[in-house]
Amino acid sequence: MNLTDDQILGLAPDEASRKAGQGLAGPQKWVTLGASEAAVWGECQGSGSKPYQAAIDLGSTAFKCSCPSRKFPCKHGIGLGLLHARQPALFAATEAPAWVQEWIGRRARKEEEKTGQKETAVDTAAQQKRQEARAGKVADGIAELLSWIQDIIRGGLMQLPDKPPAFWEDAARRLVDAQAPGLAGMVRGLGETAFYKDGWQTGFLERLLDLYLVGKGFQGATELGEDTVQDLRARIGFPVSQETLKEQTGITDTWIVLGRRTFVEDNLTTERYWLWGLRSDRYALLLQFLVRGQPPTLLMQPGMHLEAELVFYPGSHPLRTIIKRQLPAAPARPEAGHDSWRSVVAIQAAASAAFPVQPERPFVVRGLTPVPAEGGWWLRDGAGDRMALPAGYPGLWKLLAWSGGAPLDLALVGKGQIYEPLGLWSQNQYHVL
Numbered sequence: 001m002n003l004t005d006d007q008i009l010g011l012a013p014d015e016a017s018r019k020a021g022q023g024l025a026g027p028q029k030w031v032t033l034g035a036s037e038a039a040v041w042g043e044c045q046g047s048g049s050k051p052y053q054a055a056i057d058l059g060s061t062a063f064k065c066s067c068p069s070r071k072f073p074c075k076h077g078i079g080l081g082l083l084h085a086r087q088p089a090l091f092a093a094t095e096a097p098a099w100v101q102e103w104i105g106r107r108a109r110k111e112e113e114k115t116g117q118k119e120t121a122v123d124t125a126a127q128q129k130r131q132e133a134r135a136g137k138v139a140d141g142i143a144e145l146l147s148w149i150q151d152i153i154r155g156g157l158m159q160l161p162d163k164p165p166a167f168w169e170d171a172a173r174r175l176v177d178a179q180a181p182g183l184a185g186m187v188r189g190l191g192e193t194a195f196y197k198d199g200w201q202t203g204f205l206e207r208l209l210d211l212y213l214v215g216k217g218f219q220g221a222t223e224l225g226e227d228t229v230q231d232l233r234a235r236i237g238f239p240v241s242q243e244t245l246k247e248q249t250g251i252t253d254t255w256i257v258l259g260r261r262t263f264v265e266d267n268l269t270t271e272r273y274w275l276w277g278l279r280s281d282r283y284a285l286l287l288q289f290l291v292r293g294q295p296p297t298l299l300m301q302p303g304m305h306l307e308a309e310l311v312f313y314p315g316s317h318p319l320r321t322i323i324k325r326q327l328p329a330a331p332a333r334p335e336a337g338h339d340s341w342r343s344v345v346a347i348q349a350a351a352s353a354a355f356p357v358q359p360e361r362p363f364v365v366r367g368l369t370p371v372p373a374e375g376g377w378w379l380r381d382g383a384g385d386r387m388a389l390p391a392g393y394p395g396l397w398k399l400l401a402w403s404g405g406a407p408l409d410l411a412l413v414g415k416g417q418i419y420e421p422l423g424l425w426s427q428n429q430y431h432v433l
Helices: 005-010 015-023 075-086 098-115 124-155 157-162 165-177 181-191 200-219 226-236 242-246 341-354 396-403
Strands: 030-035 039-044 052-057 062-065 251-265 268-277 283-291 305-312 321-327 361-373 376-380 386-388 408-415 418-426 429-432
Touching (some): 005 015, 005 075, 030 075, 039 098, 052 075, 062 075, 124 200, 157 200, 165 181, 200 226, 242 321, 251 361, 251 408, 251 418, 283 321, 283 361, 341 386, 386 418, 396 418
Antiparallel strands (some): 052 062, 251 268, 251 305, 361 408, 376 386, 408 418, 418 429
């Protein structure tokens, strides 16, 4: 497993180790570097004549170093991990040296002695302690976040366009330190508001309210149902074990890839794939995270069909999923979908009633005609109900060319009253917009 910058820095025992590790994240300090499927390693030149030997067990995210530091991981382990995440090409794929093989082998033998199996035994007491410690950090971070939101409201919205980028980034970093990366992303989203556009206050307040609801919901989680608690944990950024998910029975179907979106931030690329099950009529979201230089695991294109068993993450109306197993599939013409916007609204209302902070969702709606109205473009169904296209939708002219004034069967993604077309069906074939 390849670790990201945030994951490695999140393992630092204190701020001093984090800063020192960042200072060692360049190749100039490392005499040797290497990597295998099981570990990465390197020798870092210190003040003595003999370099320090540092290694990371990728299977269980464990660190080893020959330096005298009692911190775990030490600055050499943090620096090695950051260098591998940022510049993996520097690590030659080769056989591990004897000191690394001995360490990995010793760890494997200890685990097998504890369990008698290949799987690592779970130390329930220690795991519970770690979970409680993280929950405490998150609770402290949310308490500070809610005070920050209240200060924004007291100060008034008109002061916000003058706020420097550091105002939003500092708040986000405090949430990262509190191990709530999901909330940190929501705060960064607030800072990306187009404050120069008329009417920015409406969208800003909606996102600020979502942030407030998640924070207050976590504080009152003991009074909520299990599915709602899982929704809250997902928004906050609590991890879910994919190995545990794959032990569950999923939904086997022919899934069509409706669309893909790619987001790049610093050294990390996030790919979102929207899927629709042709037999189950279920929608799904697959995420793929790529560090620069890392080959993708998922190789999918919009319009592609795949026969696969998908397991959904827990929640009241689950959308995110993982692939448990995959089989080849032949293209098929979908027969389901929605015949009106009212059907879509009913699903959105049910999801929002269970958990009000909902992401955008994919839908397949039949018989939609693009029409101009009220200074913009809308999608009208057979009953005359309309939903808006996003302002400046780049595929508008392509959509109009396909339509020619006739209704279309569209795959869309959105929420509320705004939906962006991803693709359409014409003569039994799916075409990406």
